[in-house]
Amino acid sequence: xxxxxxxxxxxxxxxxxxxxxxxxxxxxxxxxxxxxxxxxxxxxxxxxxxxxxxxxxxxxxxxxxxxxxxxxxxxxxxxxxxxxxxxxxxxxxxxxxxxxxxxxxxxxxxxxxxxxxxxxxxxxxxxxxxx
Numbered sequence: 153x154x155x156x157x158x159x160x161x162x163x164x165x166x167x168x169x170x171x172x173x174x175x176x177x178x179x180x181x182x183x184x185x186x187x188x189x190x191x192x193x194x195x196x197x198x199x200x201x202x203x204x205x206x207x208x209x210x211x212x213x214x215x216x217x218x219x220x221x222x223x224x225x226x227x228x229x230x231x232x233x234x235x236x237x238x239x240x241x242x243x244x245x246x247x248x249x250x251x252x253x254x255x256x257x258x259x260x261x262x263x264x265x266x267x268x269x270x271x272x273x274x275x276x277x278x279x280x281x282x283x
Contacts, residue, residue, distance in 0.1 A: 159204070160194065172207060191223070199227060217237075218245040218249040219249070222250060
C-alpha cells in the first residue's frame with residue numbers, strides 16, 4: 153500500500169484550517185502533517201515536514217500566498233501547491249508563482265479531494281524512475 157499523501161494546510165483563518173482538516177480526517181490516503189497560519193509559517197513548516205501537497209491561501213499577514221509559493225518552490229521545486237482562494241483573486245499570481253492548480257473555497261469537497269489526489273499522483277509518477 154502506498155504511503156498517505158502528506159498535506160500542509162496554510163490559511164490565516166483557524167476555522168478554515170480546521171474545516172479543511174476535518175474533510176481529510178476520514179480519508180486514509182490523506183494525512184494532514186501540519187497547519188500554517190501564514191506564508192512565512194508555511195515556508196518554515198514545508199522545509200521541516202516535506203509535504204507532498206501544500207494547500208495555500210492567498211491573502212495572509214506577514215507573507216501572502218504568491219510570495220510564499222515562490223519561496224517554497226525555490227527550496228522544494230517538486231512540491232505540489234494547490235492554491236485555495238475566495239473569488240479567484242490572486243489565482244493568476246499564484247499560478248505564475250508556481251502553484252500547480254487552484255480552486256475557489258466554495259468548491260465541492262469531492263473536487264478538493266480529487267485535486268489533491270491528482271497532484272500527488274503526478275508528483276509520484278514524476279519521481280518514479282522509468283522502466
